[in-house]
Amino acid sequence: MSIATVDPELCNGCRLCLDTCPTDCFRLDTLVAERAEQPPCQVACPAGVDMRRYLYMVREGMIDEAIGVLQDCLPLASVTGRICPHPCETACARNDVDDAVNINSLERFVGDRWIAEKPAVARIVYTAKVAVVGAGPAGLACAYHLARMGYPVTVFDSMPEAGGMLKYGVPDFRLPRAVLTAQIDYFKAMGVQFRLNTPIGGAGTSLDDLAAQYQAVFIAVGAARSRKIDVAGKDLDGVLWGLEFLRDVNSDKPVSAAGKKVVVIGGGNVAMDAALTVNRLGASRVQMVCLESDDKMPAYAEEKRQALEEGVVIDPSWGPKRIVGRNGKVIGIELVRCVGTTDAAGRFAPTFDEGETKFVEADLVILSIGQEADLSFLPNSVRVTAARTIQVDALTLQTSRPGIFAGGDIASGSATVVEAIGAGKRAAISIDRHIKAQDLRAGRDVKPKRVMKPPKERIPHIPRQQTQSIAVAERSCNFAEVKCGFSDDTSRLEAQRCMTCGSRAIIAYPEDCQMCIFCERDCPTNAIYVSPDKKEVPLMAWR
Structure with a gap:
């Protein structure tokens, strides 16, 4: 018995x-296929990653099987395991017991093991060709999934190296160059083709040309240039723009900051990266100024903590009034008190108290108040929204022109890397259906059912394995990765905390x-x- x-x-x-x-x-x-339920972490993930399955496999020491789960949905796990804001952890049911599972570090652990493997060349099943415009996270994800489906895919990008903002916007101390290179080499070894230094539009190949040569096109060029503001003094020597500054540093172009007093205008993640980067270039003082109050800054709390640890001064609720120069060079910036950032309807509409101003000395001012896309290459057949993004169907990501799809920041506005990756997968599904003349929408608008009663009773309290960082003293004047990865033993210990809801x-x-x-x-x-x-x-x- x-x-x-x-x-x-x-x-x-x-x-x-x-x-x-x-x-x-x-x-x-x-899997529990008959119940069609998803744990809270998976519901919260824009890429729909099945954490429940792969964390259980890590717990059991089945790393190859855990890699297999990520291969179905998260082709840039070694990247997101480092820079994702991990909404999955916010939603983790274990928060009601003690602390969320450290999913982000476990994702990095599995992702790093994955890109160390030699990939099998994707078998080409179909003759229909697909063009992807933009080698950032959305474009890479779309190309990966299409290649796995059996399509010949070519990725076009105007820059000399693939990666988009991952390569030219994210500093090495957050995402080491070697990790991104290994990730892209993996895609190349699968059979994804890359045509770099190839801008679409202008005197070169047009989008109409691509549409004539390929059975489908996915536009994923992102929002790769700084949004400009018309502030007095913006043309002085010593005024830089956030994204262009980071692009120059990541391209190994000389940027002079040693010994300089620097003010960074902006409170988002790009501004944080700019502040932490210029700090490593030897600035004598780095001060961040943003419109938002301290508790409303849009930058991730984790990055804000790092900036404060490294001596960056954060000055909230101030805005730039004018940049002051002498003999054509920056000597400082005049700030005005910001008393509100939105109107009654919640729209961005900053208001200022002109009676409260202050002057801050500066040799270098970096303006980082948002980013925007270059839409000049689009033909009239591809419609654009009032927000200067490409108009797409929210479910299928098809544009106003059949056969052309768009995703990532150029369609959604500013978003996270994992949201761009999720868009890339959705676009790949739509493109596959488009080429096969299938309904693009059928069965795709069903929202997943969330596990409503995750386990809590008798779950033992187990301390979370925290992600370690190198000492602050070791970060000065170098771009060494700040976060440390998990060992095999630490990964299995942390995976045991997952309640497999x-x-x-x-x-x-x-x-x-x-x-x-x-x-x-x-x-x-x-x-x-x-x-x-x-x-x-x-x-x-x-x-």
Whole structure:
């Protein structure tokens, strides 16, 4: 006789039976296809990553299988494991027990193992060719998924190296160059073709040319230039723009900042990256100035903490009034107190108290107040919104011109890397359907069902394995990666904290059951029933 049943309606996947069974009779079903439920972390992820499955596999030491899960949905895991704002952790049900699972570091661990592998060349199944314009995260993700489907894909980009903002906008201390290069080399080895130094539009190849040569086109050029403001003094020597400054540094162009007093205008992530970068270039003082109050700054809290650790001064609720110069060079900036950033309808509309101003000395001013896309290459057949983004169908990402799709920042406005990756996958699905003359929308507007009762009862409190960083003293004047990765042991320890919300225990080896009834006795939801012939074994019998 052995275990009789595990009631799938009562079981919440808490894993207590797996952890306590002395003969290892149980396994966990992390798919539970018949219930069509997703854990809170997966629902929160713009790329729809199945954390429940791959974290369980990490826990079991099945790293190749964990890689297989990420290969289906997250082609840039080694990147997002470093720079994603991880909304999955905010949604993690473990927050109601102790602390969220450190999904971000586990993602990096699996992603780094993945790109160390040699990929199989994607088998070309179809003759229909696809062009991707833009080698940033959305374009790379779309190309990857299409290549896996069997399409010949060519990625066009105006820059000399692939990666888009990942290459030219994110500093090495957040995303090491070697990691991004390895990721892109993986795509190349799969068979994705890249045509770099090839801008679309102008005197070169036009979008109409691509549409004539390829069966589908995906536009993913991002928002790669700084939004300009008309502030007095903006043309002085010593005034730089955020994205262009970061592009120059990441392109190894000489940027003089040593010993200079620097003011960075802006409170977003690009401004933070600019401040931390110029600090590493030897600036004597770096001061950030933003319109928002301290608690409303749009930059990620993690980056803000890092900036403060490294000595960056953050001055909230101030705006630039004019940049002051002498003999054509910057000597400082006059600021005005900002008393509000939005109007009654919530629209961006900053207001200032002109009676409160101050002057800050500066040798260098970096303006980083947003970014925008260059739409000059678009033909009239591709419509543009009032917000200067490409108009797309929200579900399929098809533009006003059939066969041309768009995603990432150029369609959504400023978004995260993982949102761009999710858009790339959605575009790949649409392109596949378009080429096959299938309905682009069928079955795609169903919202996932969220696990409503994740396990909480009897879940032991286990300390979170925190992501370590190199010492502040070791970050000065170099671009070494700040965050440290997890070891094999640390990864397995942290993966054990995942509650695998919505999973179901299954009886994998009933013949090994000794009917000790620990599982039935300890199950917090009374989901397990052992044979009527059960006989409880004293608790110490297995110790």
